[in-house]
Amino acid sequence: MLALVTIGLGESTVMSRRGMLGGVGALAAAALTGCSVLRKDRAELITEEVSSIDGVSGAKLKTGRDNRFHTYVVGMVDIDAASSAERFRVCDEVMRTAVPVLHERDEPEVKVGGLNGRLPDGTEITAVELDPDMPTEDFPLELVSAESLFPRYGLD
Known part of the structure; x- marks a missing residue:
């Protein structure tokens, strides 16, 4: 000081x-x-990391706190991919990149459900679509924490 x-x-x-x-x-x-x-805040770190993924054409993310004082990262990652399998792969890679950033920062409680992929036609892919074990189709995205995706990406 x-x-x-x-x-x-x-x-x-x-x-x-x-x-x-x-x-x-x-x-x-x-x-x-x-x-x-x-x-750097978590959104800046994640933006830098996901922007380098092949198939990502841009990312605009922000971080903050909701009315229940939960910390979150939200925003859109623009995805350029032709096939649906390729779109899913890129979205999965975005989360596979974002979640470890929060794991390394020891921030498992950060909500990542608002971190979505956006296709050129405007269609959005959410975190719920990445996890076939989500309990319902209408699972509240604001409840998806980084920690809930740790097992998917081999983190503990």
Whole structure:
């Protein structure tokens, strides 16, 4: 942590004790919450990773918290693939890439159900379609956590 202290340079250049404490407090709060300008957020990391997948033409993801304070990653990954098998493979590869990022960050509770693939015709492929063991066809996507996909991708 860097602190600026100026002594004897006049009133206008002397940092007040209250100002210094406020700055130190803000830095401490940012460090404790994991918010830092030096640390990429989960959406940026996942976007970088999935953008390099063959068949992905773009990705626009964001992260946040819902009204129940669940952390999530949502957004669209644009997929250019001709056959339905290839589309499924690319979508599966997107999740196979995204989920380990959260595993490595020790964030298994992050909701990933809103991370969807979008085909050129506008059709969306969701996480529910990737897992044949989902209990219902109308499974609530906001409940799909990274951890629920760990077994599919060989993570524990």
